[in-house]
Amino acid sequence: xxxxxxRLGVAGAVLVLAxxxxxxxxxxxxxxxxxxxxxxxxxxxxxxxxxxxLRATHPVIARAAMSTTAVVVALVATFYFSATTDYNLATxxxxxxxxxxxxxxxxxxxxxxxxxxxxMGVGAFIMAIWANHHATTPIVVTLGISVAAGALVGFLLxxxxxxLRGPYLAGMTxxxxxxxxxxxxxxxxxxxxxxxxQLPNVAAPPHWLISLFGRSTxxxxxxxxxxxxxxxxxxxxxxxxxxxxxxxxxxxxxRLIRDNDVAAELVGISLPRARxxxxxxxxxxxxLGGALWTLINNSVSPSTYTFALSITILxxxxxxxxxxxxxxxxxxxxxxxxxxxxSWITSQTGLNPQGNxxxxxxxxxxxxxxxxxxLFAPLGIAGLVRHVWRTRARRSxx
Amino acid sequence: MxxxxxxxxxxxxxxxxxxxxxxxxxxxSLVLVWRSTGILNFAQGAxxxxxxxxxxxxxxxxxxxxxxxxxxxxxxxVLGATTERVLVRPLYGKPEINxxxxxxxxxxxxxxxxxxxxxxxxxxxxxxxxxxDFQLGGKPIALSDFTLxxxxxxxxxxxxxxxxxxxxxxxxxxxxxxLAPEVSRLLGVRVGRMLTIGWILSTGVxxxxxxxxxxxxxFQGLTPQVMDGVFVFGFIAAAVGxxxxxxxxxxxGVGMGIILQFVTDYVNSNAILLVALVILVVSxxxxxxxxxxxxxxxxx
Numbered sequence: 001x002x003x004x005x006x007r008l009g010v011a012g013a014v015l016v017l018a019x020x021x022x023x024x025x026x027x028x029x030x031x032x033x034x035x036x037x038x039x040x041x042x043x044x045x046x047x048x049x050x051x052x053x054l055r056a057t058h059p060v061i062a063r064a065a066m067s068t069t070a071v072v073v074a075l076v077a078t079f080y081f082s083a084t085t086d087y088n089l090a091t092x093x094x095x096x097x098x099x100x101x102x103x104x105x106x107x108x109x110x111x112x113x114x115x116x117x118x119x120m121g122v123g124a125f126i127m128a129i130w131a132n133h134h135a136t137t138p139i140v141v142t143l144g145i146s147v148a149a150g151a152l153v154g155f156l157l158x159x160x161x162x163x164l165r166g167p168y169l170a171g172m173t174x175x176x177x178x179x180x181x182x183x184x185x186x187x188x189x190x191x192x193x194x195x196x197x198q199l200p201n202v203a204a205p206p207h208w209l210i211s212l213f214g215r216s217t218x219x220x221x222x223x224x225x226x227x228x229x230x231x232x233x234x235x236x237x238x239x240x241x242x243x244x245x246x247x248x249x250x251x252x253x254x255r256l257i258r259d260n261d262v263a264a265e266l267v268g269i270s271l272p273r274a275r276x277x278x279x280x281x282x283x284x285x286x287x288l289g290g291a292l293w294t295l296i297n298n299s300v301s302p303s304t305y306t307f308a309l310s311i312t313i314l315x316x317x318x319x320x321x322x323x324x325x326x327x328x329x330x331x332x333x334x335x336x337x338x339x340x341x342x343s344w345i346t347s348q349t350g351l352n353p354q355g356n357x358x359x360x361x362x363x364x365x366x367x368x369x370x371x372x373x374x375l376f377a378p379l380g381i382a383g384l385v386r387h388v389w390r391t392r393a394r395r396s397x398x
Numbered sequence: 399m400x401x402x403x404x405x406x407x408x409x410x411x412x413x414x415x416x417x418x419x420x421x422x423x424x425x426x427s428l429v430l431v432w433r434s435t436g437i438l439n440f441a442q443g444a445x446x447x448x449x450x451x452x453x454x455x456x457x458x459x460x461x462x463x464x465x466x467x468x469x470x471x472x473x474x475x476v477l478g479a480t481t482e483r484v485l486v487r488p489l490y491g492k493p494e495i496n497x498x499x500x501x502x503x504x505x506x507x508x509x510x511x512x513x514x515x516x517x518x519x520x521x522x523x524x525x526x527x528x529x530x531d532f533q534l535g536g537k538p539i540a541l542s543d544f545t546l547x548x549x550x551x552x553x554x555x556x557x558x559x560x561x562x563x564x565x566x567x568x569x570x571x572x573x574x575x576x577l578a579p580e581v582s583r584l585l586g587v588r589v590g591r592m593l594t595i596g597w598i599l600s601t602g603v604x605x606x607x608x609x610x611x612x613x614x615x616x617f618q619g620l621t622p623q624v625m626d627g628v629f630v631f632g633f634i635a636a637a638v639g640x641x642x643x644x645x646x647x648x649x650x651g652v653g654m655g656i657i658l659q660f661v662t663d664y665v666n667s668n669a670i671l672l673v674a675l676v677i678l679v680v681s682x683x684x685x686x687x688x689x690x691x692x693x694x695x696x697x698x
Contacts, residue, residue, distance in 0.1 A: 112495045114440075114502065160682035167438035168686075170498050171633045172678055174440070178630045179671035186668045258493075307626065311506055318499055356514045363510030370503030374496050375488055 010389050015043055024344060025337040026085060034080035042073050063243045071236035075229050083224045087296065088336045090228040093235040094292035096332025099317045100242050100325060101285025107323025108251055109278040110258030115157075115173030116286045116313045118180035121305030123150045123287025127294040128197040129190055135200045139230065143291050150287020151280050158279035169279075177310040184302045196301035199294065231292050238288060243325055245281070254278055315366040318373050321382025330381050338362070404537040410659045412540040418655020419552035423607040424625075424632025425639060425647035426559065427600040432641045433576045434596025437486060440501040442632075443625030444508040445481065446604030449474035450612060450620060451512050453605075454523050463524045471605050478601030482594045509622040520619030523612050548610050555606055556648060559599065563644075572596065627671075631658070634674050638681045640688020650689065 019036040026032040078086050098120055106112050113119075123146040130142050137145075157176060160168070184191045191197065245251050254274050257264040265271055294300045316335045321327025334341075342362050343353070351358040377384050402408060424442070431439045439445075453470025461469070485504060489497045527547045531538035563569035574582040575592040583589050611628055612620035635654050639646030654677065658670045665673075681689065 106495060110493060110495065112498055114498075157679065160679055160686070167494060167498055168637055168682060170440075170495075171438060171637060172675075172682070175630050175634060175671075175675050175678060178627060179675050182668045182671040186666075186672060311502060314499065314502060315506070322495075322499075356517050359518075360510040360514040363506045364514065367503045367506030367510060370506065371485065371500050374500045374503065375485075378492075378496060 010385075010392055011043065014385060015040065025340045028082060031081050031085045034077055035085070038073055038077035042070050059247060060244060063240055067236045067240040067243075071232055074232045078225050078228050078232070086224050086228040088340075090224075090231040090296045091293070092332040092336025093228075093231050094289045094296065095313075095316070095335045096289075096328050097235055097238045097292070098286045098289035098313060099320065099331045099335075100239060100328035101282040101289075102313065102317050103322055103324060103328045104242060104246065104251075104285075105278050105282035108246065108254035108258065109275060111275065111278065112170050112314075113173040113279070113282055114170050114314060115175075115177035115180075115310055116282070117305050117307065117309030117311075118173075118177045119150055119154065119283040119286035120290030120293065120309070120313075121180055121184070121302075122153050122283075123147065123290035124294040124300045124305065125184065125191055125197070125290075126150070126287070127291035128199060128300045131199050132197060139295065143234070143288065143295075146291035147284050147288045150290075151284040153287075154280045154283025155276065158276045158283075174307075174310075177307045180305060180307075181302055184305075191302065194302060196299060196303075198299045227296050231296060234288070234292060238285065239325065239328075242285075246325065250274070250277065312366065315370045317380075319366075319369050319380050321380030322378075324379060324382040324386075326385075327380050327382035338366075404534055404539055406663070409538075409540040410663050411656060412545075414656030414659030415652060416540070416545045416548060416655070417659060418652035419549055420607060420611060420628060420651075421631045421635045421655050422648035422651025423552055423555060423603055423610075424628055425636035425651045426556065426644055427603040427607065428632060428636040429641055429644050429647045430559075430596055430600035430603065432636075433644075434572065434600075435482070435486065435490070435593050437489075437497045437501070438633075438641070439600070440498060440629075441481075441504040441508060442600070442604055443608075443629035444505040444622075445477050445601050446474055446608040447620075447622060447625045448508045448512055449477050449601065449605045450608040451516055451521075454609060454612070454620065455516055455521050458524060463526050466524070467609060470609060471602050474601040474605030475598045478597040478599075479594050481601075482597035486597070487590075512622040516622075518622055520621045521612075522619040523609070525613045529614070544613070548614075551606060551610060555603055559603065559644070562599075568595070630671070631674060634678045637678060638689060640685075643688060646688055 018039050022035040022039070023029075023032040026035055074089075078089065081089065098116055102113060102116050126146045126149040127142055130137065130145055157172065158169075160172065185193065253264065253269040254277075256267070257269060257271060257274055261271060264274075290305070293304070312335070316331035316338070317327060320329070320331030320334060342365065345365075346353055346358045346361060351361070373380050379386070427446075428439065428442055431437060431442065450470050452473045453468075454466050457466050457469045481504070485500055486497060489500060525544065527543035529542050529544040531540060531542050533539075561569075563573060571582070571587045572592050572595060574585070575587050575589040576596075579589045582592075607628075608620075608625055612624055631654065632651065635651035636647045638654070639648075639650030641647075654674065657677070658674065661670050661673050
């Protein structure tokens with residue numbers, strides 16, 4: 001029983017930390033209270049649902065329950081949040097989809113992509129282009145088309161990966177990320193050139209949903225809340241699939257490839273197929289995230305999907321914990337509130353906000369954290385928490 | 399009047415070679431690090447960029463052009479050695495993504511710190527040579543004092559590196575420790591020191607390249623991101639030529655410079671990155687180890 005109390009102690013400490021951080025970065029006290037309550041309820045729900053017994057016998061049900069709890073609580077919470085927090089939350093949730101794809105690519109197959117910003121861009125632009133040419137297509141279908149396009153691009157770029165070892169894939173994705181702007185520009189009659197594209201109409205809740213719940217249902221009243229809710233639901237589904245994929249035969253095969261590719265080949269896993277699959281999954285997830293960004297912002301601009309975005313994506317997933325699912329969630333939250341956090345640091349340290357140092361603080365802090373994380377805690381925050389958790393639990397057993 | 403020298407094709411060829419030696423030098427610096435430590439250094443553009451800022455912007459207040467060049471290269475040497483000792487050494491034997499991520503982090507830090515100290519706007523460098531093209535019968539040839547200086551410097555650097563590897567005792571030790579570290583260690587080669595020297599050489603080559611790149615009127619001076627695009631072309635050249643092969647890297651670099659110059663002239667300048675990417679994908683599909691590397695069997 002002491003093991004349990006030790007676990008609860010760690011969990012409590014993490015929760016308190018999360019609450020403190022949410023008070024620092026949130027726009028208002030009301031948001032912070034709501035966010036803290038949401039975190040508490042999710043934690044409690046997840047803890048009760050995932051009793052070891054259920055997790056061992058019916059893992060898929062446990063995962064579905066976990067995703068559903070998280071999504072439902074988050075949906076309810078969006079009602080209490082201000083529009084700013086809703087927007088940040090949606091941005092972070094879409095980003096966490098991208099991150100979990102990258103996390104899978106690295107954690108499962110040991111490859112890395114430095115071009116995820118560009119893959120997001122593929123999804124984002126396909127979404128906008130399709131919506132401009134076929135305004136009546138339902139959102140879900142458009143999202144599906146964007147994902148398919150991202151998967152196709154990932155497949156084409158991933159083909160050489162079947163024959164490559166080492167860092168070539170990373171270099172190639174980097175080249176893609178740097179080239180992406182020029183590629184967009186080459187097709188500027190489709191992509192709208194430097195100005196980007198606007199969606200033809202703001203995504204509003206469909207009529208059948210309104211007639212089902214009534215017009216005054218809180219979640220359906222404003223478009224921001226509605227878009228946030230779509231994003232959250234999609235995120236929940238994406239994470240549910242990813243959790244299953246991690247644990248599936250394919251996922252386990254890929255982890256074997258990461259640890260020892262010769263052994264993997266000897267037990268009959270096809271290396272080329274597994275490598276390309278991992279890469280296609282990662283790029284499809286990235287373009288889903290990008291498509292959601294287009295939906296949230298109601299527009300898309302080429303200046304968003306630069307090489308800097310790809311590097312930021314890599315930073316937040318590494319800091320959150322690359323190769324883990326929790327790490328992707330942490331990374332998404334870090335991304336959503338990084339701007340607030342940096343400006344808080346700027347104001348606390350009394351730097352001139354227009355100065356050179358303040359404008360570069362983002363890069364210095366994220367780059368530095370990236371190096372420190374890789375050198376001292378390669379699994380990031382998620383890995384650290386897990387490590388502390390396990391050593392505490394082990395120590396308390398007599 | 400010699401219309402041949404001023405014709406479009408010859409202009410493109412000369413311009414391509416001028417650009418290509420730069421890609422070749424970047425590729426060479428990547429190959430030097432790859433051969434000594436098996437790491438693809440994603441900060442290979444940023445480290446020399448920083449050294450160039452120190453040498454050509456900070457020291458330019460006190461000295462003339464040539465002392466500043468020497469100081470830049472010296473800073474590059476120090477930066478390369480420090481990076482290898484502090485950031486890279488703990489990563490040997492770790493999964494191969496760890497050094498990639500660390501060097502990407504280092505790239506971000508260096509670019510941000512450089513922008514924080516010297517601002518993100520361009521600094522024009524002193525240039526001892528004119529960049530105005532020679533004239534022949536009223537038409538420009540795609541050559542100037544500066545491009546001759548550029549090509550000459552590139553050739554000099556390549557010759558020096560080749561001579562170092564081929565004719566000196568140090569070069570022999572470098573090759574030995576890259577080929578068979580354990581045997582070399584038993585024979586008394588200080589392998590750790592050789593790895594550091596590999597990084598020093600690579601950053602030195604990179605710094606010379608960066609000074610040339612930042613002096614070109616095309617880039618309008620030194621910025622923290624000046625090497626990003628050049629790095630990508632250099633990487634593609636190194637990958638096409640084979641990361642194991644210095645000669646392959648240089649040949650691929652020059653070849654790519656020429657091809658891309660023709661693409662710029664006959665298609666448009668937006669297409670060059672796309673074409674470079676296609677070259678990379680196709681060549682990796684056909685020859686995964688690069689055109690100039692022998693195919694190797696992997697030991698199990």
